[in-house]
Each structure stands twice: as C-alpha cells, then as structure tokens.
Amino acid sequence: MKKSNMIKFSAAALTFLGISATGVKPVKQPVQAASKRIKVISKQSVTVWTNYQKGRHVATHLKKGSSHFVYQTATDSMGNLWYRIGKKEWVMAKYFNQVKSAKKTKVKSKKTVKKARSAASLAASWSAPMGSKARAKAVVSLAKQQVGKAYVKGSKGPNDFDNASLVAYVYKQAAGVNTGSSTKSQVKKGIAVDPSSGFAEGDLLFWGSKNKPYNVAIYVGDGKYVTAAGDQQGVIQASLSTYFWPSRARRVL
Secondary structure: OOHHHHHHHHHHHHHHOOOOOOOOOOOOOOOOOOOEEEEEOOOOOEEEEOOOOOOOEEEEEEOOOOEEEEOEEEEOOOOOEEEEEEOOEEEEHHHEEEOOOOOOOOOOOHHHHHHHHHHHHHHHHOOOOOOOHHHHHHHHHHHHHOOOOEEOOOOEOOOEEOHHHHHHHHHHHHHOOOOOOOHHHHOOOOEEEOOOOOOOOOOEEEEEOOOOEEEEEEEEEOOEEEEEOOOOOOEEEEEOOOOOOOOEEEEOO
C-alpha cells in the first residue's frame, strides 16, 4: 500500500474512533440534555462561531449576563476550551462562568407569597374562554415563580416537582385548568400547535414521541420556557435552541 493511502486510511480510522487527525478529542455529544448552564461574564459581546477550529462567525453576539446551555465541549489546537451552545454554534469558554443550580428553595417574603396566592386564586375563579391572554399571563407568572425549586421524580409540589407535576400545578393554580398529572395525558389536551409556526405564552411544549413524550415545559415568551429539568438543575427557565427544539406543542388556554 502506498504511503499516501496509508496516511488517509490512518486519518479515517482515527476519525471513526472519535479522535481527529490534529489530536483533538471532543467530548462525546449528549443525546438529549445539556451538561450544564453558563453565563456570559465578558464586558463586550461574545462572538459565536460555526466551529472551534478555523470556523467563521455567525450573525450572533451574546451580551453580558445572558445564559446558555452547553451541549458539547472541545479543545482546539492552541489549548483553548470551547463550548457548543447550539447547532453549529461554538463560543470560547473563557468568556463564561458556570451557573450553579439552586439546591434549596429560596424563602420568599410573606408579601410576595400573599400576592402570588391572590393572583392564582383570582385566575382560577375566571371562566375565560380558550385563548384568554389574561389566563396565559397568570400561567406564565406562576411558572416563573417556581424557578429554583428542586426536581423530585413523582412529587406533586408545591415545594418540588417533576416536569409533568410542574405543569399540572401551575395550570390548576393559575388558570383552574386540569391538565392531568402525566405527559401522556397532557400531550392530548387542547389543540395542536405546529412547532415551526411559533408559540404563544402558556403553550405546552413536548419532547419525545407523539403519545409518550419524555419531557414537557411551559412556554413563557421571548423564546424561553420553564421546566423541571432534572436532579442537578431543578426547575429552570431556559431558551429554545435549534439543537433541542420541541417535537410538538399544545395550546390549552
């Protein structure tokens, strides 16, 4: 076998094993969930690149304080650490800090709790029709108030949740709507929404199969959603991304 052919064969074998010809070995890409959440600490906007090795920048710049999920990490030939925050979206790690998930529920003031309960009770007593913006606003407000609480599989709330019980609690308390206590029942509620046409506040977002999705979230506007993400992250507010786009959506208000 010629020397040039041997070199090509060796490079192909290394690529198959997950090792690039330059010696860089990216972290294995997760199938579903992000590994951690990061926040921009740079005073100047951070450029997003198509890849971490001689890539071109895309028309996106991240502002200070914005948070993002990390789906993959890699080190370039110069030894710089990079994060992949979306499909073909890479940023240099030195401009970010990791966001620590809250292990304990924050204690809210009596005034805040009283105000939230009052708003929830009022919303639950309404008989507004489907499509009511007022009820959707109440759902969004209550969903955001749960951010920071712990994830406990099988829990019904209100101090900790799993993804389905979070949806059930918020919709019952804020809008008087019974969504059921499982993703299997919730994916059948309301009317279908085409995920490619955009979402409205209060829409339910699902990931997974048509009849048995593995995750559900509440869309809260501005490209963000609230969900009980897991043991390490708890209840979080996250941004939609092309890498982790919902497979279906339902409008129940």
